[in-house]
Amino acid sequence: MTTTTPGLVCAHHHLYSELARGMPPPPKVATDFQEILEQVWWRLDRALDLDMLYASARLGALEALESGTTAIVDHNESPNAIEGSLSVLADACAEVGVRLLTAYGISDRNGPDQVKRGLAENERFIKAGGKALVGIHAAFTCTDESLEAAAGLARDLGVGVHIHVCEGIGDIDAPKRLEGLTEDNWLISHCVHLPTDHNLKGTILHNPRSNLNNGVGYANPARFSNPVALGTDGIGANMIESFRLAYVMQRSVDVTVGPDPAWSWLAEGWNIVPEAKNDEVTWSYDPMDPWHIAFTPGIYPLEVKVDGEVVFADGKPTRVDGEEIRAKAREQAKRLHAKL
Numbered sequence: 001m002t003t004t005t006p007g008l009v010c011a012h013h014h015l016y017s018e019l020a021r022g023m024p025p026p027p028k029v030a031t032d033f034q035e036i037l038e039q040v041w042w043r044l045d046r047a048l049d050l051d052m053l054y055a056s057a058r059l060g061a062l063e064a065l066e067s068g069t070t071a072i073v074d075h076n077e078s079p080n081a082i083e084g085s086l087s088v089l090a091d092a093c094a095e096v097g098v099r100l101l102t103a104y105g106i107s108d109r110n111g112p113d114q115v116k117r118g119l120a121e122n123e124r125f126i127k128a129g130g131k132a133l134v135g136i137h138a139a140f141t142c143t144d145e146s147l148e149a150a151a152g153l154a155r156d157l158g159v160g161v162h163i164h165v166c167e168g169i170g171d172i173d174a175p176k177r178l179e180g181l182t183e184d185n186w187l188i189s190h191c192v193h194l195p196t197d198h199n200l201k202g203t204i205l206h207n208p209r210s211n212l213n214n215g216v217g218y219a220n221p222a223r224f225s226n227p228v229a230l231g232t233d234g235i236g237a238n239m240i241e242s243f244r245l246a247y248v249m250q251r252s253v254d255v256t257v258g259p260d261p262a263w264s265w266l267a268e269g270w271n272i273v274p275e276a277k278n279d280e281v282t283w284s285y286d287p288m289d290p291w292h293i294a295f296t297p298g299i300y301p302l303e304v305k306v307d308g309e310v311v312f313a314d315g316k317p318t319r320v321d322g323e324e325i326r327a328k329a330r331e332q333a334k335r336l337h338a339k340l
């Protein structure tokens, strides 16, 4: 017996980070979230070129299909390979057959020139018909002028902004800095240290595995009145796993709660990428009911259809050669790790 769902949506991903696995350890052990950013992620993203990004995104898209995820809401940062990066990501996902809603995350951490070039990349891609939001890394790595420029560009282009908010305590000023800028079509990721009573509009993106991994705390998204959707923050795109983690994290602070709120956060992804509702995943388990899924290990997709086309069947992608994608990813990972 099997059962089907629409294609799942990963509402916060970083396709650029797929080649991080196995990277050499940082020169010194990171002791807090700021040091994790400085010693792991900002060293990695500065070393990326477009070939690495393409290999990373194809691997991410392949792993998404293998998890029944047909839509990825991506946030890209490749400060030394900005121009054309969003097209590279879109091409990689289209090749595999996964939907992409991307963004280039601007940041002043590498100088003001990068902000201009990042904004231009968002504008170029969106004006050419690409599906994207305007990206901001986070308020704490941006000047007020950069935040206003990104918000203004998004308004002009008729799209939202995808930004990290209050992931660590270093971004505690974000609600004040973003006052008056946010709109309902913004995606605000993490919000671990965002006060329950805040003034930000937009959908909150909850990433339980990443928050645990970075030791930043529990966002407890049930406390917010904003819509909440689930992401992975770049650790794959397995949304069944994200749902299970979101559920047990919520249980850790409220043992009376059932899995329905966590499932509603997963379902919120369909409001961000409604097209994923046209996709169909046939699962190895029946029934695909939150109370079953929360306690049943090893559920996997048997077949994935995107807009009626079978893009995954019998454990394999149909459009691409999964082994070739993994081999290329290993090659590019070797180049990337050698630069760190």
Ligand SMILES: [Zn+2]
Pocket: 012, 013, 014, 075, 164, 189, 233, 234
């Ligand atoms: Zn993130």
